[in-house]
C-alpha cells in the first residue's frame with residue numbers, strides 16, 4: 067500500500083510494520099477488475115491475526131474467485147488508533163490502503179468474546195455506522211463468523227449476517243449473492259432476506275425477540291415465513307479435498323505463530339463437558355497423511371519457514387499420527403525443520419517417534435488434566451486416571467524433561483474444596499515422582515500449575531450452569547495457593563473478573579449489544595489484554611444501560627428455558643447435551659466416539675465414526 | 683571428516699518503500715527466509731542450533747531506506763552470481779530488491795564512509811543548513827550505557843545542500859567505519875525544531891579511498 071498519507075504517523079507509533087502490508091506473498095489484484103471487494107477484519111493485533119489459520123483459509127477461498135479481492139485489516143494498537151483519530155485517518159486495508167468504509171463487505175472473525183468491543187471500535191474507526199439498523203446499501207455489509215458466532219446474540223445489533231459453522235463454501239455463496247444484488251442495484255433489505263435462505267447464514271434483524279417479566283426470553287421467532295426458524299451450521303465433509311492455503315504472506319515482524327501450520331483434522335472424539343470446540347466442531351474429519359505430507363512440502367517450498375506446527379483439537383487422537391510423523395520426519399530433519407505438537411493428552415502414546423517430533427529446543431511439556439480429583443474428572447468427562455497421569459509424567463521424566471505444565475480449571479460443577487486441594491496434591495505427587503527417580507545431577511523439576519476459571523459455554527453440557535461468582539472463584543484460587551507449599555510448583559491463575567465478563571457474553575442475549583456499544587463509547591477495547599481490561603469500567607457500563615451481568619453469568623438456566631442461542635443448530639442435539647449434563651452430576655463418564663457412539667445427533671449428518679463405534 | 687568448503691557470495695540489494703519500517707532483526711529474518719526459498723545451496727553452521735552464515739555490511743536504521751546495501755551469505759557450491767541474484771530477488775518482498783551478486787572484492791571492515799540523500803522538510807534554506815553544520819556539531823549521543831554530548835563534526839567527511847520545493851536536500855558523506863559509525867539522524871537532531879521531518883536514503887558505501895565497497 068502507499069503509506070504517504072500516514073508517513074508522519076508511522077514515525078510515531080510502535081512497530082509500524084504492523085500497518086504497512088507489503089510482506090512477501092501479499093496478494094494484490096487490480097481493484098478495477100473485480101466486482102466485489104472484501105476486507106477480512108481480525109479484531110485483534112496484526113501479530114495475533116496473522117497467526118490465525120482460519121483467516122488464511124477463508125481469505126484463500128475468497129481470493130480464488132477472480133471477481134473478488136479479499137484484503138486484510140487488523141485492530142490498530144491504541145497508539146496508532148490515537149494518531150489515526152487525531153489525523154482523521156479512517157481504518158484501511160493493508161493491501162490497497164483503501165478505506166474499509168468503501169469496501170463492499172467487511173468480514174469479522176469472532177474468536178473470543180472479549181474481542182467484541184474491538185469489532186465495534188473498528189467500525190467506529192472506519193467511519194461506518196455501528197448499528198445494522200443505521201446502515202444501508204451505501205455502507206459495507208458487515209458479516210461475522212467464527213466460534214463465537216454460535217451465540218451471535220450479543221453482537222446481533224451490529225452485524226448484518228452471521229455465518230454459522232465452517233465458511234469455506236458458504237462465504238463464497240454469500241459473496242456471489244451480494245455481487246448479484248449489487249449489480250442489480252437492489253436494496254440492502256432485499257439482499258438480507260435472500261441471504262437468510264443460504265444454509266448457515268443468520269440475519270439477526272429478521273427475528274423478533276420478546277422477554278418475560280423475569281427478564282427471560284419468552285419468544286423468539288422469524289419475522290417472515292420464508293426465513294428459517296433454525297439456522298443449521300455448515301461444515302465440510304471431506305477434508306482431503308478441502309481448500310488449504312499453502313502460500314501466504316510471510317510477516318516481516320514477529321507474530322505469535324510465525325511458522326507453518328498444518329491442520330490435521332477437525333472435530334474431537336472426546337466429549338469433555340466444558341469444551342465448546344469439542345461439540346461445535348463435530349464430527350471428526352481427518353485428512354490423510356499423504357495429503358498432509360504433500361501440503362507440508364508445498365508450504366515449505368513457498369514459505370521458507372523452519373517449523374511446522376500441527377494443529378488440531380486433540381492431536382494425539384489422530385488415527386494416522388504415526389504414519390504422518392514418519393513421512394514428515396523423512397524429509398524435515400534433513401531440511402532442519404522442527405515439528406511441534408500442541409498440548410498432548412497425557413495418556414497418549416509417548417514413543418520414540420513422538421519424542422523425535424517434539425521441538426528439540428522445547429524442554430517443557432504441557433498436559434491438561436483439568437481437575438484435581440478423579441471424581442471431578444469424571445464429572446467433566448476428562449477420561450483419564452491418576453495412574454495414567456503419573457505414567458505420562460514418568461515417561462516424560464525418563465526422557466530428560468524437567469519442566470511440566472499442567473492445566474486445570476476452577477469453578478467446575480459440583481466442585482468442592484477437596485477437589486481444589488486435589489490439584490495441589492496431584493502436583494506434589496508429580497514432584498515426588500521426579501525425585502524418586504534416578505536423574506541428572508543438579509537438575510530440579512518445575513511443575514507449573516495453571517488454573518483458569520470455567521466459563522460455561524453455549525452448546526456444552528454446562529451451558530445451563532451458572533458460573534461461580536467472582537468472589538467464590540477468588541476464594542478458591544487463594545485456597546489452592548495456601549495448599550501449595552513447595553517452590554517446585556509454580557502456580558498461576560486467571561483473572562476471575564475477566565472470566566466473568568466472558569461468561570456474560572458467552573451466555574448473553576441481544577440486549578447486551580447496548581452494553582458493548584456503551585463500553586466502546588467509554589473507550590473500552592482490547593478487553594483480552596491485561597493493560598486494557600477494566601472491570602470497574604464494565605461495572606459502570608452495565609449500570610448505565612440497566613443490565614445485570616449476573617443474570618447472564620451466574621444464573622443457572624432452567625432446562626426448559628428458551629436459551630438465547632436455541633435458534634442455532636450446531637448438529638448436536640439439546641437432548642444429548644442435557645443427558646450429558648445429568649450424567650455429569652451423577653459423576654458418570656461417557657466413552658469417546660471411537661469407543662462407542664453416544665448418539666449426539668450427528669449420526670446421519672456426516673459423522674463417519676458412529677457406525678464403526680456402534681458396532682463395538 | 684573433510685572440512686566443508688564454503689563460498690561467500692556478496693549480494694548487493696536495496697531496502698526501499700515500506701521496508702523502511704522494518705527493524706534490522708526483522709530484516710534479517712526476512713532475508714533468511716528468502717534465502718531458504720531461493721533454493722540456493724546454503725551453508726549451515728554445524729552444531730546444536732544450525733544457522734546460516736549471513737552478515738550485513740551496515741544495516742540502515744529503521745525509517746531509513748538504502749539504495750546500496752550489502753550482505754554476505756555462505757554457500758556450499760560456487761554458483762553463478764547472476765542466477766543467484768535472480769533467485770534471491772524473486773524470493774524477497776517487493777520493497778527489498780537484489781541488484782546484483784558477486785564474489786567479494788573487499789572485506790566489510792574496509793568500509794569507511796557512507797553517503798546519504800536527506801530530504802529535509804524545513805523552512806531553512808540550503809545555505810542556512812550548510813552554515814549551521816559548518817562548525818562544531820554537538821549532539822547528544824546515546825549508547826547502551828551512557829548518554830553524552832559529543833562533537834560529531836570530525837565524522838562528517840563532506841556535505842552539500844540544495845534548495846528544493848518544500849525544503850532542502852542534504853547530501854552528506856559520513857563516517858561508517860565499523861568502530862566509528864555516524865547515524866545520519868544526528869544531523870537532523872542537531873538542526874532541531876526547524877526541521878519537521880526528514881526522509882533519509884543511504885546511497886552508497888565506500889572504502890577509505892572513496893571507492894564503492896564491493
Ligand code: SF4
Nearest residue numbers: 334336338341344379
Ligand atoms: S480433548 Fe476434550 S478439551 Fe480437548 S478438544 Fe477434545 S473435548 Fe475439547
Ligand code: SF4
Nearest residue numbers: 659663664666669673
Ligand atoms: S454421532 Fe456418535 S460417533 Fe458421531 S460425533 Fe456424535 S456421538 Fe460421536
